[in-house]
Amino acid sequence: MSKPHAAASAESWLVDGYVSSLTGASEHTRDAYAHDVAEFVEWCGRGALRPTDLDRRVLRRYLGYLDTRGFARASVARKAAAMRSYLRYLRRHGVIAGDPGAGLRTPKGAARLPRVPHLDEANALLDAASGDEPSEAGDGRRSDVARAVILRDLAVLEVLYGAGLRVAECCNLRVADVDLRRGLLTVLGKGSKVRRVPVGEPARDAIAAWLDRGRATLEVADSPPDAVFLNRRGRRLTPRDARRVVARHPLPDGRTFHPHALRHAYATHLLEGGADLRAVQELLGHADLATTQIYTHVTRDRLRAVYEATHPRA
Numbered sequence: 328m329s330k331p332h333a334a335a336s337a338e339s340w341l342v343d344g345y346v347s348s349l350t351g352a353s354e355h356t357r358d359a360y361a362h363d364v365a366e367f368v369e370w371c372g373r374g375a376l377r378p379t380d381l382d383r384r385v386l387r388r389y390l391g392y393l394d395t396r397g398f399a400r401a402s403v404a405r406k407a408a409a410m411r412s413y414l415r416y417l418r419r420h421g422v423i424a425g426d427p428g429a430g431l432r433t434p435k436g437a438a439r440l441p442r443v444p445h446l447d448e449a450n451a452l453l454d455a456a457s458g459d460e461p462s463e464a465g466d467g468r469r470s471d472v473a474r475a476v477i478l479r480d481l482a483v484l485e486v487l488y489g490a491g492l493r494v495a496e497c498c499n500l501r502v503a504d505v506d507l508r509r510g511l512l513t514v515l516g517k518g519s520k521v522r523r524v525p526v527g528e529p530a531r532d533a534i535a536a537w538l539d540r541g542r543a544t545l546e547v548a549d550s551p552p553d554a555v556f557l558n559r560r561g562r563r564l565t566p567r568d569a570r571r572v573v574a575r576h577p578l579p580d581g582r583t584f585h586p587h588a589l590r591h592a593y594a595t596h597l598l599e600g601g602a603d604l605r606a607v608q609e610l611l612g613h614a615d616l617a618t619t620q621i622y623t624h625v626t627r628d629r630l631r632a633v634y635e636a637t638h639p640r641a
Contacts (some may be wrong), residue, residue, distance in 0.1 A: 340368050341380055345416045351519040353495045355566075363409035378417055383425045386410070390433060407433035443591045443625055446599070448578050449488055453529070456481045458577050471544050476559065478541035480572045482533040483556060483564070486512070487573070487586050489530035491611055493517075493592030494566045494586040499553040502538070507531050516612035524610055594622045 346361045370389060371381075389410070393403045411428035418426045444452065448552050459477045486497050496514050504513040510531055511523050526534075538555070547561030556564035569586050577583045590611070608619040 339422060341417065341420060341422060342368055344420070348416060348624070351517070353493075353517065356517075359405065360409040360412065364413045365445050365623040366406070367410050369415065378422045379424075381414070381423060383431065386427055386431055391559060404433055406429070433601040442584070442588060443595045444584060444588060444597050449589070449592050449596070451579050452576055453481070453484055453488065455579070456484050457533075461599075472559065475537075475541035475544035478533070478537040479545070479556060479564075480576065481567060482530075482541075483572050483616055484576060484589070485530035485533040486526070487569075487589040488593055490514075490524045490526045491590045491597075492524070493612075494569045495588075496612075497570055498556060498564045498566055502555055503553065505533055505534060505538075505555060510632070514612065518614070520535065520612060520614075520615045522609065591622070591625075595625050598622050598626050 343365060345364060346357070349357045349360060352360065357609045367389065370392060371377075371385075376385065386510055390403065390407060393406055398406070411431065414423070414426055414428040417423045419483065444470070454564070456477075459480075459554055483497060486492055486500070488493070490512055492500075492512070492514060493516070496516055499515060500512065503517075506512070510526050510528075514522050514524055516522060534555070542555075542557060545557045545559060545561055549561050550557055550561040554563040558564050558568045566586075573589070574583045594607055597610070602618060605616065608616050611619060613619045
């Protein structure tokens with residue numbers, strides 16, 4: 328990240344305080360917003376602008392500047408969202424009298440339908456993971472670690488697909504959040520919102536096997552005692568670790584997916600099975616039903632594909 332211009336990094340901009348206030352956001356969102364706000368403040372500094380100089384005209388100039396730099400619409404939309412969030416923060420702290428970003432229209436990113444594994448593909452992926460054997464030769468510690476990693480990988484995959492968790496939610500699960508007897512997970516989602524989601528028998532069995540027979544093998548002296556999932560170093564599993572887990576388990580045709588694709592598959596397969604859209608919204612932890620509705624487009628596309636492939640008058 329480039330450092331803001333000296334004229335724009337004055338204490339009156341409260342950038343550090345704003346970044347510290349993003350406690351309810353994911354690490355990825357926090358880093359992105361911190362970068363975007365620093366970029367905005369740097370731009371203001373080049374024009375010798377102060378917070379009190381900000382108005383709708385200045386903000387439109389900034390959006391025009393982003394457009395001239397060739398950013399994609401989705402990137403401009405995210406940067407504009409960060410800017411609006413930052414301006415609300417400045418307004419709350421009395422740095423500016425009003426909120427010039429309120430009602431500011433910005434470009435929306437192009438809606439893209441997620442790439443989703445089919446039901447049989449998801450089942451094949453999980454079946455293959457459950458049948459894995461240790462790849463390391465020999466006995467002792469290496470084989471124990473290999474077995475523990477297999478148990479952990481299966482549990483991670485089952486949680487991502489069987490409960491539809493975001494990858495960060497999966498990595499942040501605590502032992503106290505897992506109720507295997509009732510088949511429930513307590514999840515801390517975006518915006519620090521807590522929800523409880525059910526998990527089926529395959530996921531419960533996989534979590535139980537990992538906790539009973541795998542987790543202790545990867546523990547080290549300073550392992551977090553409350554973390555459900557650990558990496559090979561005994562630390563809490565990170566989203567990057569989880570991406571490696573999913574990448575190690577391709578579909579039968581060799582394709583690999585991002586962990587979020589399993590969340591997409593969870594929602595899509597629920598809807599294809601007849602689940603109510605609002606119930607899926609609650610299970611996913613979406614604040615806005617419109618976010619969940621993208622999955623209805625996916626299922627409609629699949630229904631059309633089936634129709635065109637099978638109906639004689641298609």
